[in-house]
Amino acid sequence: MSLDTAIITFVGAGNMASSIIGGLLESGHRPAALRAADPSPENLARLRKLGDIELFEDNATACEDATVVILAVKPQVMAAAMASVRDQVCASNALVISIAAGTTIASMQAGLGEQTAIVRCMPNTPALLGAGATALHASEQVDPAQRELAETILAAVGIVEWVPAEADLDAITALSGSGPAYFFLFMEAMIEAGCRMGLSRNCATAMTRQTALGAARMAMESDVDLAELRRRVTSPGGTTERAVQRFEADGLSALVQAAMDAARERAAEMGAGGEAAN
Numbered sequence: 001m002s003l004d005t006a007i008i009t010f011v012g013a014g015n016m017a018s019s020i021i022g023g024l025l026e027s028g029h030r031p032a033a034l035r036a037a038d039p040s041p042e043n044l045a046r047l048r049k050l051g052d053i054e055l056f057e058d059n060a061t062a063c064e065d066a067t068v069v070i071l072a073v074k075p076q077v078m079a080a081a082m083a084s085v086r087d088q089v090c091a092s093n094a095l096v097i098s099i100a101a102g103t104t105i106a107s108m109q110a111g112l113g114e115q116t117a118i119v120r121c122m123p124n125t126p127a128l129l130g131a132g133a134t135a136l137h138a139s140e141q142v143d144p145a146q147r148e149l150a151e152t153i154l155a156a157v158g159i160v161e162w163v164p165a166e167a168d169l170d171a172i173t174a175l176s177g178s179g180p181a182y183f184f185l186f187m188e189a190m191i192e193a194g195c196r197m198g199l200s201r202n203c204a205t206a207m208t209r210q211t212a213l214g215a216a217r218m219a220m221e222s223d224v225d226l227a228e229l230r231r232r233v234t235s236p237g238g239t240t241e242r243a244v245q246r247f248e249a250d251g252l253s254a255l256v257q258a259a260m261d262a263a264r265e266r267a268a269e270m271g272a273g274g275e276a277a278n
């Protein structure tokens, strides 16, 4: 089974679905082999702009004969979405890929059938720009060709990493799933600090955004590690050293650890309780 011959159905046509569909189309995937289902005609209309993919208001019809069903709905509606496609998934032995936070493989197999092949993954919002980071974990029913298929689909919107244990997805959720928000929070704090120092908001915002972009590009493109990149900014006895000393004295690393521990615990709670969150 290859990506060229696969029929891929997205259940839920929101932000994440449209970014993955956009990535697949950009990487040359045939629009005719892509389907999307969503109860909202307006949401479907947004997808129409991406290409000539098949659109459905009925989940079950969209999943008929599908090779891959991608569940791209909020966790709150996952149970209803699974119930609507269970018969079609069982009939076609489709690979099911879920991008929902906190919905376990066990709960999906309870909803779709015990032997359903499931890949659970955790993408992040930079997937919208093709700059996502997605971790994947497969149930034991997933065969090597299906693994490759899942990896190829998510690689259309960024980097992919397989994790050996399903629980690792909780750590991934705390790291890269929620991670973009941490960087935005840090940037917001820098902008506020700049404003309090007397800079205009426009100036503080522009300088913060460009600094984040520049630092991220150096982190990605440089052949030296992050600590060395940091050292090169930090002149002995200079301004950066004073700021970094303050971060360290006030426990930045411990705070990051505690925040990520809290996020991971929440992901585990959501999985254990089958609880809804977005």
Ligand SMILES: NC(=O)c1ccc[n+]([C@@H]2O[C@H](COP(=O)([O-])OP(=O)(O)OC[C@H]3O[C@@H](n4cnc5c(N)ncnc54)[C@H](OP(=O)(O)O)[C@@H]3O)[C@@H](O)[C@H]2O)c1
Residues within 6 Å of the ligand: 011, 012, 013, 014, 015, 016, 017, 037, 038, 039, 040, 043, 059, 072, 073, 074, 075, 077, 080, 081, 099, 100, 101, 122, 123, 124, 125, 177, 277, 278
């Ligand atoms: N946002 C993140 O940072 C992030 C990161 C990683 C993973 N995720 C996961 O990605 C999933 C989708 O998130 P998203 O940001 O793409 O959400 P979204 O934009 O709200 O997309 C979900 C879509 O599903 C539709 N829908 C609702 N009920 C449905 C049903 N029964 N059948 C089919 N479609 C239905 C929604 O329609 P309405 O708008 O009309 O309700 C909406 O268009 C979530 O499970 C989330 O946990 C999100």
